[in-house]
Amino acid sequence: MPELPEVEVVRRGLAKWAAGRTVARATVLHPRAVRRHPAGPDDFTHRLTGATLAAPHRRGKYLWIPLAQDTAMVAHLGMSGQFLIRPEGAPAEKHLRVRFVFDDTEGTDLRFVDQRTFGGLSLHETVPGDPEQLPQPLAHIARDPIDPAFDDDAFHAALRRKKTTIKRALLDQSLISGVGNIYADEALWRTKLHYDRPTASLTRPRTAELLTHIREVMGDALAAGGTSFDSMYVNVNGESGYFDRSLDAYGREDEPCRRCGTPIRRRAWMNRSSYFCPRCQPAPRPSS
Numbered sequence: 520m521p522e523l524p525e526v527e528v529v530r531r532g533l534a535k536w537a538a539g540r541t542v543a544r545a546t547v548l549h550p551r552a553v554r555r556h557p558a559g560p561d562d563f564t565h566r567l568t569g570a571t572l573a574a575p576h577r578r579g580k581y582l583w584i585p586l587a588q589d590t591a592m593v594a595h596l597g598m599s600g601q602f603l604i605r606p607e608g609a610p611a612e613k614h615l616r617v618r619f620v621f622d623d624t625e626g627t628d629l630r631f632v633d634q635r636t637f638g639g640l641s642l643h644e645t646v647p648g649d650p651e652q653l654p655q656p657l658a659h660i661a662r663d664p665i666d667p668a669f670d671d672d673a674f675h676a677a678l679r680r681k682k683t684t685i686k687r688a689l690l691d692q693s694l695i696s697g698v699g700n701i702y703a704d705e706a707l708w709r710t711k712l713h714y715d716r717p718t719a720s721l722t723r724p725r726t727a728e729l730l731t732h733i734r735e736v737m738g739d740a741l742a743a744g745g746t747s748f749d750s751m752y753v754n755v756n757g758e759s760g761y762f763d764r765s766l767d768a769y770g771r772e773d774e775p776c777r778r779c780g781t782p783i784r785r786r787a788w789m790n791r792s793s794y795f796c797p798r799c800q801p802a803p804r805p806s807s
Contacts, residue, residue: 521596523579523663523697524740529602530577533584536604537629538574542567543622552616552633555593555641566642567592567619576651579663579696585652589645593654594631600638603630663697664733675726678718685721685729686714686793698733701769702740704794706733708768713800714793720803739765768794 521529545567547553547560556563572592573585582594594600603612604627607620617631617640631640643654662669677694678685688694689703698706707714709732710725721729743765767777772785776796785792 521580521600522699522702523577523665524702524737526577526580526582526596526697527665527741529596530575530582532604533572533575533582533602533629536627537572537584537602537619539571540621540623540625541571542569542619544568544620546618546620547616548611548618549616549636551636552631552639553641555595555639563640563642566590573652576653578653578657578660578666579692580699581657581660581696583652583654583657585645586642589647589652590642591645591652591654593641593643593656595638597633597635597638599634601632603632604628605630660692661694661696664695664730665697665737669695671727671730674730675721675723678721678726681718683718684714685712685716685718686788688718689733697737700791700793701766702733702736704769705736705767708794708796708800709736711799713802714788714795716803768796770794 545564547564550560553560553563567586570586575582575584577583580595582596583591584594585591594602599614607626607628611618612630612632614632614634615630616633616636619629621628631638633639643656645652645654646658674695678688681688681694683691686703686707689698689706690700704714706729710729712725712729768783771783771794773782775781776783776799779796779798781796781798783794784797785794
């Protein structure tokens with residue numbers, strides 16, 4: 520599933536190619552793509568027709584594009600959702616779900632393609648007075664670590680209060696958003712923290728170190744265009760990221776740790792996998 524860096528790459532592409540353009544026609548080609556829009560496909564297309572897309576925003580893994588009248592279009596990419604800028608006359612993609620045709624002369628349209636249809640688009644009212652026109656369904660999502668308004672001290676205090684483990688906390692969208700399985704494993708490897716380390720045991724310097732590494736790994740991933748293990752994640756021009764070539768832990772089972780040479784291990788964890796170095800990231804001692 521796309522995580523913060525991948526979604527940020529898509530947001531930047533939309534800001535460049537779609538912001539400021541007015542929709543002449545919106546077409547829903549698969550109703551599941553707008554299943555989160557309660558009023559249905561016809562209402563979705565009617566309200567988008569004539570709407571001007573403002574600069575897109577992102578919080579964690581969620582994108583939204585503000586429209587007029589305190590409304591925003593929310594996009595969740597799910598497992599395979601893609602926004603693509605294509606020439607108007609280009610053949611339809613096999614899994615094209617929603618198409619936006621603009622009223623200008625640039626000769627390109629915006630397409631939402633989603634093979635597995637876990638993603639989707641929907642229109643929602645925004646939080647009154649919010650400068651970013653945050654959609655109301657996203658109001659509970661915490662800020663992400665590359666957001667200038669992210670509060671490091673508040674995050675540390677929340678970790679200390681939580682009776683949980685560090686990787687569970689990193690994937691808790693009410694505490695910190697945008698950190699998924701891949702970047703959690705990478706940041707924990709860089710910080711030399713085991714994924715089952717109790718959050719209550721973290722000192723303020725260790726939390727600060729962890730946040731530094733989260734930001735570094737996400738910055739590195741952004742510079743590489745994100746992480747692509749297959750063709751499902753691409754930017755708006757259809758190009759894949761290449762950060763997977765630089766991963767230190769995730770997906771490297773039995774390969775030598777780049778720090779100490781010990782083989783990387785994989786453990787089943789919450790219907791996912793955790794990758795770690797057993798020497799650099801020793802498991803916490805059982806509490807007595």
